[in-house]
Amino acid sequence: xxxxxxxxxxxxxxxxxxxxxxxxxxxxxxxxxxxxxxxxxxxxxxxxxxxxxxxxxxxxxxxxxxxxxxxxxxxxxxxxxxxxxxxxxxxxxxxxxxxxxxxxxxxxxxxxxxxxxxxxxxxxxxxxxxxxxxxxxxxxxxxxxxxxxxxxxxxxxxxxxxxxxxxxxxxxxxxxxxxxxxxxxxxx
Amino acid sequence: xxxxxxxxxxxxxxxxxxxxxxxxxxxxxxxxxxxxxxxxxxxxxxxxxxxxxxxxxxxxxxxxxxxxxxxxxxxxxxxxxxxxx
Numbered sequence: 346x347x348x349x350x351x352x353x354x355x356x357x358x359x360x361x362x363x364x365x366x367x368x369x370x371x372x373x374x375x376x377x378x379x380x381x382x383x384x385x386x387x388x389x390x391x392x393x394x395x396x397x398x399x400x401x402x403x404x405x406x407x408x409x410x411x412x413x414x415x416x417x418x419x420x421x422x423x424x425x426x427x428x429x430x431x432x433x434x435x436x437x438x439x440x441x442x443x444x445x446x447x448x449x450x451x452x453x454x455x456x457x458x459x460x461x462x463x464x465x466x467x468x469x470x471x472x473x474x475x476x477x478x479x480x481x482x483x484x485x486x487x488x489x490x491x492x493x494x495x496x497x498x499x500x501x502x503x504x505x506x507x508x509x510x511x512x513x514x515x516x517x518x519x520x521x522x523x524x525x526x527x528x529x530x531x532x533x
Numbered sequence: 534x535x536x537x538x539x540x541x542x543x544x545x546x547x548x549x550x551x552x553x554x555x556x557x558x559x560x561x562x563x564x565x566x567x568x569x570x571x572x573x574x575x576x577x578x579x580x581x582x583x584x585x586x587x588x589x590x591x592x593x594x595x596x597x598x599x600x601x602x603x604x605x606x607x608x609x610x611x612x613x614x615x616x617x618x
Contacts, residue, residue, distance in 0.1 A: 351612045351616060352609060352612065355605065355608055355609055355612065359600050359605060359608070360597075360599040360600055363598065363599065363600045363604075364597065364598055364599075367598055373598070373601075377600065377604040377607075377608070380600065380604075380608060381607070381608045381611055384608060384611075384612055385611060385612065385615055388612065388615055388616070439539075439540060439541040442539065443538075443539025443540055443541040443542065444539060444540045444541075445540045445572045445573075448572055449572045449575040449576060449579070450575075451575055452575075452578075452579055452582055461586070464586055465586065468583070468586055468587060486552065487583065487584055487587045487588075488587050488588070490588065492552075493552045493553065508545075508548070508549055508552070511548055511549075511551075511552065512544065512545050512548040512549070515544075515548050515551075515580055515583070516544060516548075518583060519576065519579050519580070519583070522579075522583070
């Protein structure tokens with residue numbers, strides 16, 4: 346009865362869902378799986394779709410749950426080394442007295458589409474280099490825009506842990522971006 | 534509550550301020566530090582720049598990843614299987 350709908354979701358929103366998933370899972374294969382699981386779940390749940398939200402918004406909501414499920418599975422598979430929280434690396438960014446070890450350079454203000462898309466590539470590469478746990482929390486917060494409360498609950502970590510991971514992830518992302526030319530691109 | 538914080542502590546507050554409203558004391562401490570520290574002002578600005586960049590969809594077509602035809606077909610088949618049962 347709804348054959349058309351399900352196939353139209355794939356046709357109209359498949360690529361978009363794939364991009365959202367790929368940016369968080371850092372894998373084509375896992376992202377394809379997430380899209381498939383999302384559309385299958387949507388098919389099951391479509392009776393509950395009220396039509397208030399656009400199909401894309403509704404599907405993206407389902408996708409986020411699938412992504413979190415996938416991240417949880419990955420977390421169990423990844424053995425986190427003792428220094429995974431990066432405490433020492435954070436210390437090295439600051440002097441003993443708590444001041445910055447190195448001055449921060451200003452970033453440009455990229456407006457052009459080409460510049461933005463180049464920056465996005467650097468952003469994604471830097472995100473890939475974060476420690477797994479840090480990367481998950483960071484991308485749920487900054488890419489998916491989930492609230493920290495939600496993230497704590499989903500990943501079963503304490504709020505304090507979540508703040509610490511986000512703080513460290515942001516410090517490293519910032520440093521990685523600066524080292525990879527962020528301070529030059531777009532500077533006028 | 535400390536009235537004068539270090540850069541390191543300020544980055545913790547600035548990071549947390551991206552996620553929730555800070556307590557009054559923390560807000561004051563952060564602002565006082567920012568008033569005198571250019572590096573930390575840059576840091577807080579760059580946190581916002583990062584968020585903006587991550588949440589902006591670029592429309593440039595050169596390297597936008599899309600589903601491969603094979604993956605698309607596979608998903609379509611799975612949907613059809615489910616529809617048929």
